Amino acid sequence: MDEILVDIKNVSKRFSTDFRSSAKKGLLKAVQSFFGLNPKINVKSSSTEFNALRDVNIAVRRGETVGLIGKNGAGKSTLLKHISGIYLPDTGTIEVKGHLEGLIELGAGFHPLLSGRDNIKQRVAMLNLSSEESKELTDNIIEFSELGQFIDMPLRNYSSGMQARLGFASAVLTKPDVLLVDEVLSVGDFEFRQKCLNKINEIKQDTAILFVSHSFQTMSMFCERGIVFNKGNVVKDADIVSAIKFYMNGNVSDSNLNENENTFQGKEFLNSGLIKNYALCFIDELGSKTTSYNEEKLRLSVFIEFYEDVDTSSFRCTFGIPIWNNEGVKITAINLDKDNSMLKIENRKINKIIEIENCFNSSTILSCFALVNGTEYLLRRKLPPLKIDKYHPREDGLVQLSYEVKNV
Amino acid sequence: MLALYMNKPLKTEIYTSNHRLKSSFIEVYNFYIHSLLKYKKFMWANFLKNFKASYEQSFLRFFWKLTLPLVPVGVYVILQMIGVLKGSTNMPKVLYVVIGMTFWQLFTSSLQAVISSPIKDSAMLKKMNLPFILFYISNLGEVIFDFLIRIGLVVILFFILGVDFNFWWLALPFMSIPFIVSALALGIFISFFSVFFGDIKNIVDIVVRYGLFASGVIFPLPASLSFSFYLKLNPLYIYIENLRSLVVFGSISDFGPFWIANSVVFIFCLFVLKKLYSIEARLREYL
Numbered sequence: 130m131d132e133i134l135v136d137i138k139n140v141s142k143r144f145s146t147d148f149r150s151s152a153k154k155g156l157l158k159a160v161q162s163f164f165g166l167n168p169k170i171n172v173k174s175s176s177t178e179f180n181a182l183r184d185v186n187i188a189v190r191r192g193e194t195v196g197l198i199g200k201n202g203a204g205k206s207t208l209l210k211h212i213s214g215i216y217l218p219d220t221g222t223i224e225v226k227g228h229l230e231g232l233i234e235l236g237a238g239f240h241p242l243l244s245g246r247d248n249i250k251q252r253v254a255m256l257n258l259s260s261e262e263s264k265e266l267t268d269n270i271i272e273f274s275e276l277g278q279f280i281d282m283p284l285r286n287y288s289s290g291m292q293a294r295l296g297f298a299s300a301v302l303t304k305p306d307v308l309l310v311d312e313v314l315s316v317g318d319f320e321f322r323q324k325c326l327n328k329i330n331e332i333k334q335d336t337a338i339l340f341v342s343h344s345f346q347t348m349s350m351f352c353e354r355g356i357v358f359n360k361g362n363v364v365k366d367a368d369i370v371s372a373i374k375f376y377m378n379g380n381v382s383d384s385n386l387n388e389n390e391n392t393f394q395g396k397e398f399l400n401s402g403l404i405k406n407y408a409l410c411f412i413d414e415l416g417s418k419t420t421s422y423n424e425e426k427l428r429l430s431v432f433i434e435f436y437e438d439v440d441t442s443s444f445r446c447t448f449g450i451p452i453w454n455n456e457g458v459k460i461t462a463i464n465l466d467k468d469n470s471m472l473k474i475e476n477r478k479i480n481k482i483i484e485i486e487n488c489f490n491s492s493t494i495l496s497c498f499a500l501v502n503g504t505e506y507l508l509r510r511k512l513p514p515l516k517i518d519k520y521h522p523r524e525d526g527l528v529q530l531s532y533e534v535k536n537v
Numbered sequence: 538m539l540a541l542y543m544n545k546p547l548k549t550e551i552y553t554s555n556h557r558l559k560s561s562f563i564e565v566y567n568f569y570i571h572s573l574l575k576y577k578k579f580m581w582a583n584f585l586k587n588f589k590a591s592y593e594q595s596f597l598r599f600f601w602k603l604t605l606p607l608v609p610v611g612v613y614v615i616l617q618m619i620g621v622l623k624g625s626t627n628m629p630k631v632l633y634v635v636i637g638m639t640f641w642q643l644f645t646s647s648l649q650a651v652i653s654s655p656i657k658d659s660a661m662l663k664k665m666n667l668p669f670i671l672f673y674i675s676n677l678g679e680v681i682f683d684f685l686i687r688i689g690l691v692v693i694l695f696f697i698l699g700v701d702f703n704f705w706w707l708a709l710p711f712m713s714i715p716f717i718v719s720a721l722a723l724g725i726f727i728s729f730f731s732v733f734f735g736d737i738k739n740i741v742d743i744v745v746r747y748g749l750f751a752s753g754v755i756f757p758l759p760a761s762l763s764f765s766f767y768l769k770l771n772p773l774y775i776y777i778e779n780l781r782s783l784v785v786f787g788s789i790s791d792f793g794p795f796w797i798a799n800s801v802v803f804i805f806c807l808f809v810l811k812k813l814y815s816i817e818a819r820l821r822e823y824l
Contacts, residue, residue, distance in 0.1 A: 151823065152733045152734070152823060155732075155733055155819065155820075155822060155823035156730070156733040156734075158819050159729060159732075159733070159816050159819045159820060159823075162558060162815050162816045162819050163729065163812050163815070163816055165558050165559075165815070166558075167554055167555040167558065168554055168555070168819065211552065213666055214550065214552055214666040214818070215663070215664075215665070215666050215821060216818075216821075216822055217552055217553070217554060217556050217818045217819070217822070218552065218553065218554055219554055220554060221553070221554075222551060222552070222553050223551070223552040223553075224549060224550070224551050224552075225549070225550045225551075225552075226547045226548075226549045226550075227547040227548065228547075228548075229550075233664070234664050236664070237664040237665055238664070238665050240579055240582040240583065240586075240661075241586065242582045242583075242585055242586040242589075243578065243579075243582045247578060247582070250578070251576070251578050251579055254575055254578075306547060
């Protein structure tokens with residue numbers, strides 16, 4: 130079981146965002162290959178290029194299931210494409226031993242005009258089995274896919290779920306030595322997904338599996354090892370729990386995080402004619418500023434001071450705190466307005482601590498504070514990112530709701 | 538179950554920046570033969586896809602499939618019959634033009650189909666680590682279908698004009714192979730560049746249109762021209778002249794140049810396939 134089936138050594142790959150520069154570099158490499166020269170020679174980098182992979186070193190053994198973690202564009206899928214031979218590295222070596230099956234994209238490896246059955250036969254034919262073995266394997270794949278009468282329909286008429294069924298059944302039942310799974314299962318229905326995951330469990334002892342998913346629950350169930358990617362670099366290679374925790378705690382792509390904040394957190398605003406001073410910060414139990422929580426409640430300290438000449442007696446102030454995860458998914462929003470209760474202003478000052486139940490799963494959360502007088506914005510400010518640091522292996526989704534089980 | 542193949546020794550694939558650059562000729566051609574055998578169903582399906590797609594939104598599918606291949610031939614037949622095109626031929630002028638156009642179209646359509654293949658099939662090529670040759674060859678299917686329609690017209694003309702069929706008609710499929718092989722080799726070679734520069738396809742289209750007049754397709758090359766000697770070195774001229782004379786008279790007029798051209802074409806094809814083997818991974822990245 131110690132046999133290394135995927136051995137990636139010092140692999141780097143650069144892509145260009147500019148079409149012209151990409152074509153120029155591509156042509157140069159093609160011409161160099163044409164004349165039998167190693168394409169890395171004399172290929173200069175340009176400012177439009179970025180590292181899709183940078184000096185990646187990974188060895189995956191038979192029986193090992195590795196989860197690849199990272200944001201979109203971090204290099205996970207690019208790595209899988211390198212392992213399956215679709216891309217070649219600029220530098221370094223990738224050694225793949227045995228029969229490889231890749232569930233990299235829906236419909237990959239299948240012809241849209243062939244029926245499901247013919248596509249399976251085509252796939253099985255590539256394994257060089259005896260006719261008896263081929264027939265047995267084809268029948269098993271058809272049975273596992275549960276496509277029934279649709280198996281004889283052209284693939285182009287399949288739904289994405291049906292394509293996933295066919296792809297998974299064909300990939301897993303051919304007993305690959307190396308299996309690459311890139312988020313393809315997310316389109317299948319629940320029962321089939323469970324069936325697939327059980328099958329992965331069955332074959333994992335004899336297979337080296339590289340698994341890309343944004344479902345950390347699935348990953349923590351199946352993978353022993355996690356590799357975190359950030360901008361083409363491997364930034365963490367550890368047991369799966371540590372790798373997920375490392376990623377969830379916002380240790381990757383800080384620059385991307387800031388870019389995202391600007392898009393989904395909306396614009397900032399200050400009515401400088403009314404507000405003289407303000408301070409917004411998260412604090413811990415002792416009242417010190419913090420950006421990391423493992424406590425039961427989050428505490429936001431709000432201090433707002435109006436100018437002396439502002440008559441606040443007629444103000445009907447409310448506040449709102451929308452909260453997102455670090456990928457821009459809105460988790461919830463706290464709106465005082467909805468409770469129809471006004472925020473009390475004493476001596477032209479608001480000085481409050483807002484306590485919020487910490488029901489969030491381990492992640493980095495982003496939020497805003499907005500102060501509104503009637504329908505008029507007085508202040509809208511982004512709050513610093515908060516790291517929720519209370520990872521539990523059974524946590525699922527964005528929040529953890531408290532519950533009670535009662536005897537009837 | 539399936540114990541046999543599970544116990545086979547593990548095949549190792551190594552990917553580096555110089556992947557396949559040092560492969561031997563035997564390794565390369567072995568790869569092509571195995572790929573073509575393995576993926577024959579895939580190629581057939583790809584041919585059907587292209588074939589159906591070209592007439593998918595048409596009511597008169599079958600009509601267009603039969604008539605459109607004859608249109609380019611018909612235009613030049615009319616020009617020849619009304620005397621616009623000069624030059625005396627040793628066979629009925631209609632037959633001269635139809636046979637010439639049939640072989641000319643076989644070459645040029647094959648060439649254009651092969652050149653446009655990587656771009657046309659880029660959606661599949663980008664997703665799968667499949668050899669490019671499968672797509673090049675499956676794209677030739679429609680061209681061969683059109684060729685057979687035109688051959689049908691030649692047969693009809695033979696009957697109408699009372700020309701006898703000779704033994705060489707049986708060898709026609711084999712004699713057509715050099716056209717297809719030369720178009721395949723040249724097309725693959727040009728497609729190396731057309732992947733990066735779309736202009737190349739347009740340049741080829743222009744050369745093909747004017748090349749018609751330098752290849753003895755619709756009228757004999759005038760012997761009086763000072764450069765006609767060089768025009769006769771054109772391999773397409775050699776092919777078309779010899780195949781026309783073979784089909785009508787049962788003999789080849791310039792036996793030596795015909796076989797020299799054949800040999801050059803096959804050597805060029807082997808060379809291009811070897812290069813394709815080492816270059817295709819690079820092309821795939823930029824599709």
